Amino acid sequence: MKNIIQKLKNIDNFLKKKVDSLIPPQTSSWQTFALVSIFSFLLSYLANAKFLKFILENLGWIFAIISLHWWTFQNPKKVSIAQQFFIGPWFTGIFVCFVLFKGWLLEHPNLTLIYTAASWPLISVAIALWPKLRDPGVRFSESDSDPKSRQKIIDNRRDIMLLLLGNLLLSCWLRFYFIVEKWVALSLSDR
């Protein structure tokens, strides 16, 4: 009996921690977006017009993506490889892929897998490049003759190119796996 009570208390503590982490410390935080997305799903469940349901559900997914992205930037240690390489955009990217292809998941699981593999790095790189286009910029201006800031812009452009091409190659490699699978199946059926 005591054991069961202890276990129940543990579960209660765990749930309390989870709920406490969802209480926003300030107005602009990831918790706000998570709560808004939950509220949106709730509303979409209650709504009876088809059009309204569709809009509310999609808004809920969009808020969930924003919340997850914000969370990755709040806790960069949890989503980095070897505490060093930040892979937050790639973490968000797979969730975006899930949201995009969730409608086909039950009907065509194989096709969904191929689409996800091919588009995951590209979506992630689009998310990763979004801030890079802003901060030191990618465009030379007329008054910008200072060689240091010019070099900064050039470095930024080079980084963007490397990221884009590397992820394009990555998506090609992931897509190539399914072709190899087809070849192996062909060679096995031949024997």
Place this chain on the structure above:
Amino acid sequence: MTAIGLWVRLLLIQLLLLLITITIESWVLHRKQKWSQRTSVQYGTISNLFATAVGWLVFFSIEPFFSDQVQKLLMRLSLFDKDLQEPILINHIMFVLIYLTIFLGNAIIKRIGLGLLQNLLSLPEATVDRTISPSPTKIYLSYKQQIQNRQQAGPVQPDLTATVITATFLSQLTACLILILLINYLRIRAWVKL
């Protein structure tokens, strides 16, 4: 051989070839084009990644039109050590022609990529404008006159296209040699095991 093992092996081979290609090409760019080491490595990396990505896209676009025979041939070529007891029959002239097309396409894509890079990452050393002499050009010049002209014009800006073709030739040669050595090594290993 499972699909995932074959895939990982092919990817490792491509990674090895890419690294070697980037090294050789950046060395050639540094030597011939007189760019700094940093610049040449960056340019070599980006242009090579560009060429590889374009190559993959071309492969994916023509892949659905392969017949079963071609797919089996590619499969057997990519297996290396297994199934090589019986010889693979390839039309050699066709093979050489396909390889030449791939080589030229690679060089052209790299040249286009380097041109784009020069425009995008415009460095002062990469954009030296040549002054055009107003005097009419003579078709024939004596040797002395040629040397004098060269000294007047200063250091000649090397031709990028020739450099790219040299770099591609050297890197492809090395890649071929490494592939042949790898295949021979795997065959010998399989033969020793038998």
